[in-house]
Amino acid sequence: MILIVPHDVLRPRRPDEHFAAEAAAARDIGCTVALVDHDTMATGDGADRATARVPAGADAVYRGWMLSSTAYAAFADALAARGTTLRTNSAGYRTAHELPGWYEMFAGVTPATVWTAGTDRSDFDRACRELGAGPAVLRDYTKSMKHYWDEAAFLPDVADRDAAWRVACRFAELREVVEGGFVLRRFERFVGTEVRTWWVDGTCRVVTAHPDTPAAPVPDEIDIPPLAPLVAALDLPFVTVDLALRDDGRWRVVELGDGQVSDWPAGMPVTVLVDLLARH
Known part of the structure; x- marks a missing residue:
């Protein structure tokens, strides 16, 4: 197995401190550890450059910071061009x-959920109607802002469309990039x-x-x-x-x-x- 981890921003030849212990543990049991430039990959461009130090190998696992599905696909393609195969392909990552x-x-074991495609107000109102009146939790396809619970996560009643939309706007402001669209999950x-x-x-x-x-x-x-x-x-x-x-x-x-x-x-x-x- 090749374990791929982000490099330290200031010391590119060393693993990011957050993943350094995992890298050391992998080396201790004989695994190859390769470093990549996460920040470059996260932009969606420059994946070839970001993965330049990854050796060829048929079984690679990434342990690092989140990437968008688009950036991960570029990452996987860049590695494939080098003869390296990620254990999780880009379609699996998106899923x-x-x-x-x-x-x-x-659906049977998780709160009832609806979502939008993008951040249009009319689609948000449609999602609120579909979920039905009552409290809900707002997020996007990949992440919530639960640390901003009252202002950007909790919707006391989605039937109050204007109040719900204000929370959605604050979520988008704090999130900066909304991944996919808004997701409304019934509060439990x-x-x-x-x-x-x-x-x-x-x-x-x-x-x-x-x-x-x-x-x-x-x-x-x-x-x-x-x-x-x-x-x-x-x-x-x-x-x-x-x-x-x-x-x-x-x-x-x-x-x-x-x-x-x-x-x-x-x-x-x-x-x-x-x-x-x-x-x-």
Whole structure:
């Protein structure tokens, strides 16, 4: 396995500090580690230049900062031209990284969701009508602004179109680039903290705390089995599924993501993750 990580912005011959421990762990078990220029790749241009130091190899895994689906496709194409094959292809990355790619499969175990194509007000109003009156949470195809909960995430009642639109406008202002369009998810009340499950080849291999609450204990009883056929049906090599316990005692899918750009919780040994990827 070739592990590809972003380089340090100031010291390009070293891994980005956030991924340095993963890089060291990979080297310790004999994996090749290659560095790429994330900032150049993220622009969607210059992928050939950004990947110039990646050697040829049939099995490469990226562990780094998020890339848009378009930038990831350029990244994958640039590597393919060098004889390097990412374990997750560009279509698979889009499926996991963008909510519309995985929602239909998980509709029964995740909050009801509608979305727009772009940021047009009329399409936003259509989405509000489709979801129906009541509270909702706003995000785009790839990310929320949950740290700005009251001003750019929570919609007390989507039936109040003007108030909902003000939240959407603030979201767009803070987000700067809205990925895909607006996503409205029916608000559900959760208890406790989220947990992150790590799936390789359709099987849950590790359950961790969520990176936002790395010190939180992981509950002993998490209802994983009902998710297994859903994740397997995606036919993706490496994904994460974030779960939260609803106030009625049911575990719900909060988010699904590509495992390559999913953060690992601080305080948990990165050797667990690297060994997992190297073995499968």
